């Protein structure tokens with residue numbers, strides 16, 4: 001299979017046309033697939049001279065869009081309720097940017113008593129998270145923009161962490177070209193020998209391939225400063241199973257519990273049920289935001305074909321593809337061009353696993369995710 005960067009705006013119209021289905025044996029990035037979103041290069045038509053201020057979209061709900069102005073106190077209370085100027089709404093729907101989402105950088109003008117505003121312009125996005133639309137699996141939604149880091153938080157024990165879950169989140173980060181971070185919390189619960197074994201695993205499976213991994217404890221305070229350094233001034237999406245200690249870590253970072261509760265309530269309907277996926281950006285004191293989300297559902301593998309999964313495991317990608325060819329094309333090194341690295345003879349990836357160049361545990365994750373993708377994906381033509 002020849003891999004090539006996917007044509008740009010084929011994908012994410014939040015309320016736009018259904019995008020054309022990706023061709024089979026699809027073209028993906030120069031050896032790297034990724035979420036085929038390219039910002040249509042937003043033109044910023046308003047400017048500060050005309051009284052516009054800049055801010056970050058921290059929440060969306062039925063009543064509108066909450067924007068935290070730059071320089072305002074880091075609290076949801078300081079956000080302004082805004083609506084999007086109709087002309088801009090139409091432009092976004094037309095050009096494939098969809099709608100304004102949390103994380104978006106916007107320019108707005110204040111109206112009324114200055115506690116409300118109108119969004120006039122959307123600044124170019126650094127990244128987007130895509131999610132399948134629940135009702136029809138094909139149309140993607142942009143759920144958040146400008147996320148800098150996807151942090152997967154699990155407990156070293158209690159509840160037992162599932163490496164497969166971590167690897168799935170890491171794949172989602174690769175797909176969106178967002179920096180990953182692994183956080184092993186509750187490290188205080190491990191005996192010294194268990195801790196050493198965990199350190200070895202993190203070193204071999206993550207740090208060795210360039211994925212940072214932190215050990216933290218909200219009880220002893222270990223690793224909290226390192227985590228603070230990682231989230232400062234950035235937008236960090238925090239993902240992890242319930243009980244891993246996400247809320248406790250956010251508290252340790254100085255995020256007031258009240259803010260967190262406000263966000264949690266806003267994500268429920270009046271009947272107490274969760275609304276769709278309205279993520280909330282929680283402003284941090286030292287700058288930046290965190291988004292707390294329960295799982296990978298919020299940013300599932302939009303439009304990922306089983307044959308592209310190997311690209312999302314960076315150490316498998318490094319072995320499976322030879323991108324020395326011209327034109328940025330990448331070819332599989334395995335005997336079969338469409339090798340899924342399962343039973344096929346002449347497989348470069350399985351050879352690397354056998355020789356210890358790829359972690360058997362990561363490879364097992366690959367196989368499990370591959371299987372789940374095959375169950376989700378409709379059979380190709």
Ligand SMILES: Nc1nc2c(ncn2[C@@H]2O[C@H](COP(=O)(O)OP(=O)(O)O)[C@@H](O)[C@H]2O)c(=O)[nH]1
Pocket residue numbers: 185186187188189216217218219220240241242243244245246247248249
């Ligand atoms: N021993 C220990 N317990 C922790 C740590 N962090 C959180 N917990 C406890 O784990 C439970 C779940 O924490 P919580 O922050 O609510 O997890 P969340 O569901 O991921 O938000 C709570 O009882 C916390 O007190 C830690 O680092 N060490």
Ligand SMILES: [Mg+2]
Pocket residue numbers: 246247248
């Ligand atoms: Mg929580």
Ligand SMILES: [Zn+2]
Pocket residue numbers: 334335339340341342344346347348349350
């Ligand atoms: Zn192979």
